[in-house]
Every structure is written in C-alpha cells, then in structure tokens.
Amino acid sequence: MKLVFALLTGLVFGAGIAISGIMDPAKVLNFFDVAGAWDPSLAFVMGGAVVVTFVGYRLVWRRQSPLFGGRFQLPTSTAIDGRLVGGSALFGIGWGIAGFCPGAAIPALGTGRWEVALFLLAVIAGFSLRRLLPSVLSKAAT
Amino acid sequence: METAFTPIGSLGGGLLVGLGAVLLMLGLGRIFGATGVLSGVVFVEDRAEMRWRLALIAGMILAPGLIFLITGAMPTLSLPVSPAMVVIGGVIVGLGASLGSGCTSGHGVCGLSRLSVRSLVAVPTFMATAAITVFLIRHVFGG
Numbered sequence: 001m002k003l004v005f006a007l008l009t010g011l012v013f014g015a016g017i018a019i020s021g022i023m024d025p026a027k028v029l030n031f032f033d034v035a036g037a038w039d040p041s042l043a044f045v046m047g048g049a050v051v052v053t054f055v056g057y058r059l060v061w062r063r064q065s066p067l068f069g070g071r072f073q074l075p076t077s078t079a080i081d082g083r084l085v086g087g088s089a090l091f092g093i094g095w096g097i098a099g100f101c102p103g104a105a106i107p108a109l110g111t112g113r114w115e116v117a118l119f120l121l122a123v124i125a126g127f128s129l130r131r132l133l134p135s136v137l138s139k140a141a142t
Numbered sequence: 143m144e145t146a147f148t149p150i151g152s153l154g155g156g157l158l159v160g161l162g163a164v165l166l167m168l169g170l171g172r173i174f175g176a177t178g179v180l181s182g183v184v185f186v187e188d189r190a191e192m193r194w195r196l197a198l199i200a201g202m203i204l205a206p207g208l209i210f211l212i213t214g215a216m217p218t219l220s221l222p223v224s225p226a227m228v229v230i231g232g233v234i235v236g237l238g239a240s241l242g243s244g245c246t247s248g249h250g251v252c253g254l255s256r257l258s259v260r261s262l263v264a265v266p267t268f269m270a271t272a273a274i275t276v277f278l279i280r281h282v283f284g285g
Contacts, residue, residue: 015155022246024219052160057163080259115228124180
C-alpha cells in the first residue's frame with residue numbers, strides 16, 4: 001500500500017508539473033528573461049504550490065505520525081553557510097543554462113524526449129562530482 | 143522565442159504540485175525534494191527508502207502519459223538550448239543542488255512552506271543567479 005501511495009503521490013505531483021508549464025524549458029527561460037520575452041506564468045506555479053503546502057502541512061502535522069508509520073522527518077540543519085549559498089547560486093546558474101530543474105525533468109522524461117534523459121544523467125554526474133569533492137579537497141589540503 | 147502567458151494552467155498545476163508535497167508528508171512524513179529523491183535511488187544507502195522513492199519517481203514519469211490519456215495531447219516541451227548546454231547546465235544543477243541541499247521543490251515548495259530560514263536564503267539566491275545567467279546568455283553574449 002505504501003508503494004502504491006507513493007506512486008499516486010508522484011502522479012499527482014508530476015501532473016501538476018506537466019500542467020503548470022515548468023517542465024517546458026522555453027517557459028522557464030522566459031520566466032527569468034525579464035529584459036526580453038518575459039513570461040511571468042511560473043510565479044503562479046510557486047505561489048499556488050506554496051499556499052497549498054503551507055496550509056496542508058499544518059493540517060497534516062496535527063497527526064501523531066504519517067499514515068504509513070514512522071515519524072515526520074524534517075530537515076534539522078539551520079546553518080546559513082557558504083555551502084548553502086554557493087550551492088544554491090550554482091543550482092540557479094545551471095537552471096538558467098539548461099532550463100530544467102530535477103523536479104521538472106523527472107516528469108518530463110515521460111514525454112520521451114531524449115534530451116531530458118541527457119539532462120538527468122548530467123545531474124547525476126553533478127551529484128557524483130559533489131561526492132568526490134570532500135576527498136579531493138582533503139587531498140589538496142595535505 | 144515567445145511563450146504564452148498561462149496564469150490559470152500554471153496556478154492549477156502549482157496547486158497539484160502542492161497537493162503532491164502534502165500527500166508525501168501525510169503518507170510517509172517526508173519532504174518532497176526531487177534532488178534527494180533522485181540521489182536516493184542512484185546512491186542507494188537504504189533499500190526500503192529506495193523502494194518508495196522509485197515508486198514516487200515512477201508516478202512522476204507516468205504523469206505526462208496520464209495527461210495524454212485524459213486530454214489527447216502531450217504537455218508541450220520545447221528546448222531552446224543546445225544538447226551541450228543541457229549537459230553543462232545539468233552537471234551544474236546536480237553539483238549545486240547537492241551542495242545547497244535542495245532545489246526548486248525541496249527549498250522552493252517545501253522549505254518556503256515550512257518557513258525554513260535556509261530555504262528563505264536559498265530560493266532568492268537561485269532565482270537571482272538563474273535570472274542573471276539568462277540575462278548574460280541572451281542579452282550580453284547573444285546566445
């Protein structure tokens with residue numbers, strides 16, 4: 001049941017992504033192109049999603065635990081550091097170059113366009129690069 | 143390349159995205175962060191965790207097909223950039239999202255909703271660098 005629930009949840013999220021226009025790089029890049037072919041549509045995606053999540057989370061957290069057991073697991077870090085700011089800055093640069101972000105590209109894979117698979121493989125390469133970083137940095141320091 | 147202003151579709155899609163995030167919290171008690179979900183199935187550290195993440199990803203990938211079945215049309219997707227830029231952007235997205243512990247879904251949707259101070263820093267940061275990047279590519283270098 002838990003896996004069926006996760007599948008349906010992914011379907012709802014993915015349908016939202018597909019309908020919203022955020023999985024279309026042309027719209028994403030135009031959202032950021034304030035000085036050019038500006039298309040402000042995507043502000044409505046973030047606005048709608050945050051309002052529903054803000055209210056929905058507070059309703060859900062009235063429960064003792066999630067439906068399928070365990071406990072609510074929320075990020076506990078509060079550090080505002082170079083990793084957070086630098087990583088977010090890099091993420092935005094990549095988003096502005098490719099026009100895809102991971103949450104949009106996963107549903108976009110379902111359209112069958114090969115470029116989407118290429119993007120996700122590149123993202124995974126980026127994850128791997130990050131996992132190599134600490135050892136590279138510590139070797140450089142010695 | 144011009145795109146049509148779609149406030150209703152974008153708002154409706156955003157409401158569903160939010161519903162997806164709330165459902166994952168209700169069912170499994172988790173944040174809906176695409177970066178964490180994707181890296182959790184690539185670098186498997188816990189098999190039980192990997193299974194629900196795979197089911198979630200499968201649902202996400204099936205979504206455009208479901209929309210095709212209902213409406214008779216695939217959602218539009220046009221790529222104004224070259225495959226090389228898709229790859230370069232992708233690597234930077236992956237590196238940045240894992241360093242910054244989140245992306246548009248994790249920090250944007252879920253983090254802002256929790257009023258997480260880290261997300262309140264992360265979101266304006268990546269929005270600004272994305273806008274600057276698009277400005278430089280389109281209006282300074284004329285790409």
